[in-house]
Amino acid sequence: MPLLALTIIYNTTNTKFIQNVFKCLNMSKVYWKDTLLECTRQVQKQIKPLLKTLKQPQPNLGIGAGGDPIKQIDLTAENAIIRTLTEHQASFTLISEESGVKKYGANPSKNVVTVDPIDGTTNLMRSIPFYATSIAVSTKPTLNSVHTALVSDLFHCITYTAEKEKGAYRGNERIMPSENSSLEEAVLGIDLNTYKIKKIAPQLTSLIEKTKHIRHFGANALELCYVADGTIDAFIDIRGKLRTTDVAAAWLIMKEAGAIVTTLEEKPLRTKLSPKQKVAFVASGNPKIHKTILKMLEFRKGN
Numbered sequence: 001m002p003l004l005a006l007t008i009i010y011n012t013t014n015t016k017f018i019q020n021v022f023k024c025l026n027m028s029k030v031y032w033k034d035t036l037l038e039c040t041r042q043v044q045k046q047i048k049p050l051l052k053t054l055k056q057p058q059p060n061l062g063i064g065a066g067g068d069p070i071k072q073i074d075l076t077a078e079n080a081i082i083r084t085l086t087e088h089q090a091s092f093t094l095i096s097e098e099s100g101v102k103k104y105g106a107n108p109s110k111n112v113v114t115v116d117p118i119d120g121t122t123n124l125m126r127s128i129p130f131y132a133t134s135i136a137v138s139t140k141p142t143l144n145s146v147h148t149a150l151v152s153d154l155f156h157c158i159t160y161t162a163e164k165e166k167g168a169y170r171g172n173e174r175i176m177p178s179e180n181s182s183l184e185e186a187v188l189g190i191d192l193n194t195y196k197i198k199k200i201a202p203q204l205t206s207l208i209e210k211t212k213h214i215r216h217f218g219a220n221a222l223e224l225c226y227v228a229d230g231t232i233d234a235f236i237d238i239r240g241k242l243r244t245t246d247v248a249a250a251w252l253i254m255k256e257a258g259a260i261v262t263t264l265e266e267k268p269l270r271t272k273l274s275p276k277q278k279v280a281f282v283a284s285g286n287p288k289i290h291k292t293i294l295k296m297l298e299f300r301k302g303n
């Protein structure tokens, strides 16, 4: 194809038109952000009828790759995502909390799509209006190769997106984290959802004592987006229990917004992406509050 024609196609902003041109030419170019937005629209559409059946007895669908019982609504959301991606001619390796690792298309090692179809399934099943779909696209099964991300609040229809080096957005609005560095004024998210609470509680006591407002809403991908847009000042999950499928998309959204995410040792969060891989981290709106939080966690660790 002549170079001029290709240049015109690449420069036009009508992505649907471009996709159709590529389809006709039997070439595939996936516009990831648009494709992920379409995934979330399809998830909304497909889960809608199931939302009316949540009080009815649920079928036993076994245990998902991430280790939790699979709900019909999780699978429905996952299927909607896979169908949308394949309809957009994507070749990819899926890393999902439900189905585990699966390959799709002619060249599946080209793209990695890490998915938590529903983050906050318990909230959804109990009609607590805080649950999300989380999808991250990367070149390798590693967190730091994620280049496009989406976390969508399915109840409020608010979608967070980010592309590498292009910033983070809530809908069309660019987002930035909080500048507040005072624990007295801060709203901190802390996930205390673990049977091993006795082990981690001592490390958290002084931080909780010094912080006026502690929260946990029950869908960590979305809570991390709240750090990205400054709704809360920081989110702490030191359980070592959170799966990378919950974190992959929110990590890029936080990074692109300008939030700080590190391990408890203040190292960058580097991890492979897999349904079984777990992480512990502190995510904060700014370096000052981040240092304060890490210091308080460290202080208790040493005592």
Ligand code: IPD
Pocket (backbone or CB within 6 Å): 068, 097, 116, 118, 119, 120, 121, 122, 191, 193, 217, 218, 219, 220, 221, 241, 242, 243, 246
């Ligand atoms: C859960 C939520 C919850 C966190 C759990 C996660 P899921 O995700 O993010 O807030 O405490 O550790 O597993 O299971 O609903 O996808």
Ligand code: CA
Pocket (backbone or CB within 6 Å): 074, 097, 116, 117, 118, 119, 120, 121
């Ligand atoms: Ca889930």
